[in-house]
Amino acid sequence: MTEVVGHNAPRRDARAKVTGSARYGYDVALPGMLHAKVLRSPHAHARVVSIDTSAADALDGVAAVLTRDRLGAMMTTFGSLIKDQPVVAVDTVRYVGDVVAAVAAVDERTALAALDLIDVTYELLPTVADIAEALAENAPELFPEEPPGFTPHYGPGAHATLRPARNVSFEYGHTTGSPDAWDDCDHIFTDTFHFPRMHHMHLEPYVSVSTAAADRLEVWTSNQMPFQLRQELARLFSVAESVVRVHGEYIGGGFGGKSNCRTEHIGLRLSQLAGGRPVRFCMTLEEAFLTISQHKATLTLKTGIKADGTFVARQSTVLLDAGAYSEYSPFVAEKAGYRMPGAYRWQHIDTTCWTVHTNTVPAGAFRGFGGTQATWANERQLDLIAQRLGIDPFDLRCRNMLDLGEQTVPGERPIDSDLKLGLDLVADAIRYHARPHVPGRGIGIAMACKDGGGMNKLAQARVKIDVNGNVYLAAGLTEMGQGGHSALSQIAADVLGTEPARVRFTDVDTDYSPFDSGTNSSSGIVVTGRAVAEAAERARRQVLEFAAESLDLPVEQLDLRDWQVIADGVGHPLPPMIQQVYGGTGFEFSAEGQYKAAFSSETPFETQAAFWEIGWAAAEVKVDVETGKVDVLQLVISGDAGKVINHLGARGQDEGAAVMGLGQALFEELRYEGTDLLNGEALNYRVPMADDLPASFVSITQEQGHGSGPFGSKGLGEGGMLPVPPAIAAAIADAVGVQLTELPMTPERVLDAIDRRHVTI
Amino acid sequence: MRLQSRGAGLLTPTQAALPPFDLLRPTSLADARAVLADRPEAVIAAGCTDLVAAIREGLVPSTLVSLRNLDELRTVEHDGTALRIGALNTHHDGSAHPVLGAALPELADAWSAIATVRIRFRATVGGNLMARRYRYEMPVILGALETAMEFSTAAGERRCTVDEFVRRDPAAPEGRTLLHTLSVDTASLVAFRYDRSMRPVTTVALAVRRSRDGLRLTAGVGSEYRRAVLVRTDVPVAEVTAIDHAGAAHEMAGQLPDRVGDYAGSARYRRRIVEVLLRRQLEAAA
Amino acid sequence: MSHDPDDEVPAGAAVPVDMILNGARRHADVPTNTMLLSLLRNEFGLTGVRGSCERGVCGVCTVLLDGKPVASCSLFAFDVDGATVETIEGQRDGDALGPVQQAFAECGGFQCGYCTPGMIILTTALLRSEAKPNRDEIRRWIGSNICRCTGYEMIMESVERAAETLAAESGEPGEDPDTEGEEERS
Ligand SMILES: Cc1cc2nc3c(=O)[nH]c(=O)nc-3n(C[C@H](O)[C@H](O)[C@H](O)COP(=O)(O)OP(=O)(O)OC[C@H]3O[C@@H](n4cnc5c(N)ncnc54)[C@H](O)[C@@H]3O)c2cc1C
């Protein structure tokens, strides 16, 4: 029964957003609110010798000054698996932008004036600018003492190690099959690929309002992970999780950035120091650049294949630049490592991924989560091999791609999209097979595959229905633009035979909302969606059982539609039936649902992927061989939604992701000279604008129907980004015969490659 | 972002942190000159599209002189030999001005291509030059045209070329001086081209003027992280068609100093593409 | 010659600002340092106008000043004295959505919605100056503001839809392209 699902109706948040009345974290204001600002390290690596805040403390209007001496009972560091990031600098600052001190004052001007009065003496330490420097012999060590951390338990083939080498905080490794497979290979190719890092650049800044009382720590925030935030804040303040309450507001874009503590931990401590007054901490955009980024990476792939192009064995070494602190890097390392096989069939896989520390901004969760880096290397090496063997890259993909229903690795969820179908679709849309050979023009294709739905993600949901059939849907998924609240409401409405307009998605609040481990990994539809579907099913069942008793009919003969119980084609309105039993003072049906991918001792992560997120892309480019400039003329992207819940939402997710990929392919990157960020500012950091779009940009949302989510749906939102850079690289190769291995594909890099081509010919 | 006053860190000023300042709104150029003479500390405000960035980078004006009421700086005039553009012309109004369109349509085209629709309604040509930001394009465009900048100071009128201003040559006035007019000699101008297709890596403007012995080519080269550079060459021919396009382009690009290299492009690469772009401009102008 | 001291507003004093804000006469006495963004949000409660970069790049804070789209973060409040200012709050038609808002809602020209008020304002200005813009024109105007979520395509479709709706409403095939429409929406 899919009446509501699949409609092209406006999203439920449309009205609030087109009128500007949606309330974001940015809009939250409480009476008597103070404003926080922080002092950030001017040095990339230094010992903090002394801090003197006496003048700041004495300034009129200052309510609290936080430094290492004023953490009180608060834990000094936070993080994910490894807790190595100080709330404020303790002994050492490790990147330009590291937080040294914070002030809450009556207004931002006073807070900044107070910060201007703080004296800090630093003793400079030698710095580490990049992965190569960090791994060099005698490299300065960022963490001479081991920070607290642990490794998760894994299933067969996977392992993790803390501090496997100097300046490396975490290693994830994964092997399947026997290394004897190398003996069957006719060719072995080793290639190295480079991947730069982007900044999230969500337009709503990092912002929260916090209040701290003895028995209540409360934050209103634009955070993608309210429950994880609650957990981390409770740990930091050594309180029960129930003491912490996180209100999830509308989020003005996240892309992974708004995970973990950003402003909330500092805001709460300042509020404590200020006697519980509310503290708003709103970072500027420049500060966001100094807070979190994507992972830069160096990936080396050794691939063994048969003479006919059949893939056999792959050994990958992935080095992720984690920046100064571990943040979500261990999880990104797991996923980057795990995603190295791509969408292809192997007899033997051997992957090692390291998180390498440098004196640069910490890297964390970013749309694609390791998959973007993995796809760039994977798809590029495939094209390089195709060229070496004289096989069309399309054919080489087809020869090696996993079939629908085939397992990626033993124990894993079988692939739930027909990869060939999708590849044919984008290739045909761009006329790949019929492409004319015009000098300087070329067409390329690529595809990407990542496990979706988060690792071990658990979601719960509650559905309540009042006497008049109004539905209250509660779940912990935050709305950051992906349309999750609309899609989940549609799912509930569909199950309950009602209009989505009758479903209210209740505010996300960790005191009341059912648990959800986080809004990440394209998990909303499949994981939270299944919890919602189950809660709605159960609520429906309750209603029907109630009606069965009232009408004295067998429940199996009843159906629910528009808040009437249908029996034998006759509708029985529910309100009078309910009032007869429960009187006129009101009543609610209420049911809960939960979903988590089942535990499996067979798989590396001890749970199967919730679904596979696949992205296909095809691009046509024109290359100016005199300047190296690349113009993307056409871009076709496609994702498989399994079953579309909301067309507008699905399409928007794929297109937004693809344009991020377009920027990363051609120009977007954080530029570092040594340990100094050159372009951490809105005008200098170039993101794609409308006039950067190719003349033809087409997205095709497939509904292959094999998803594990409600109605056969799958998650979307990341898959569209992953294949875009390699598709453009392949198009450049088709146009001018050069294979780029480093992003972004700047004119100079393209021209250099063209020069080298002439030399080698 | 700015350095903290004691050097102990970085701070990020917000708009809310800006303290009130004395505001002066002169209504004539003479009035403005007097105001600025009185208040040497004053910061000049035109369209404020850059000033706001400067404030967010730590500028704290104690006095602000708003030029908003100086309509006399919004004119564009041409007497047949010199084009005079008031400093307060916005990108939108200035580039669409009929006098400019008639006198120097190539400049109108170049000017109409910069920035975004929204910014163009506020941003002024004077502010673009006076902001001294490397990535802004007017220093390249007007630099290649050997435009004169005319300033009004307490001590009288001052004048320098855009290139002198960009290089901070002694001929350029120091400090906060009121720019009122930009003047371009159109009498000797034979052709003008501007190419921003490679922006932000490199932009190139080319002016061809008649000189005593033939033609003089002046090119402005801009980039993201380095100030605009001018290069010149003289060719002993009378017509653009007669120029050895490749040779002249090579000669000019070869003059680019090593310091044009930056993160977005090495000096070697810049010389090479500037040569290509100049050659194409000459071919197109021919 | 000395300048007229009447033109001077000392730091401690307020500047009187009279404007037409979303169709109504408004007055405010603002300290010199007040930005239009903060005046609109904090003084007039128009919180659909939000900030992000606070330096003119992103366009989240876009409003119409005498019919032209400008960044309200990059404009001193004293500069709007005597001007007409329109914000996202002025787009509504009573309880109903305005035609541009309706188009964005129907075409899904938003995701997180943070850029949306600015994009709707840009669209309004574009459609007043050019009732039937072509794709390149739309790209150029929408290219003024950043949207990090949508990939722009659905925003541009929203603009096209709004143009169609407005053309249908006015019952005309479209205005003369070069009339700079500054009149209020009826
Ligand atoms: C989003 C965005 C995109 C942009 N894109 C481009 C682009 O593509 N190409 C490009 O070239 N530029 C671009 N710019 C820059 C823009 O063109 C400049 O900011 C603008 O021209 C500055 O003019 P203004 O009137 O706003 O100057 P203001 O901000 O008012 O002033 C800038 C500086 O000049 C001084 N000043 C202004 N006028 C005078 C005067 N008459 N006499 C003396 N001093 C004066 C001020 O004191 C201040 O220091 C962009 C800016 C933004 C925000």
Ligand code: FES
């Ligand atoms: S906040 Fe005004 S343009 Fe970004």
Ligand code: FES
């Ligand atoms: S919808 Fe999020 S920035 Fe445009």
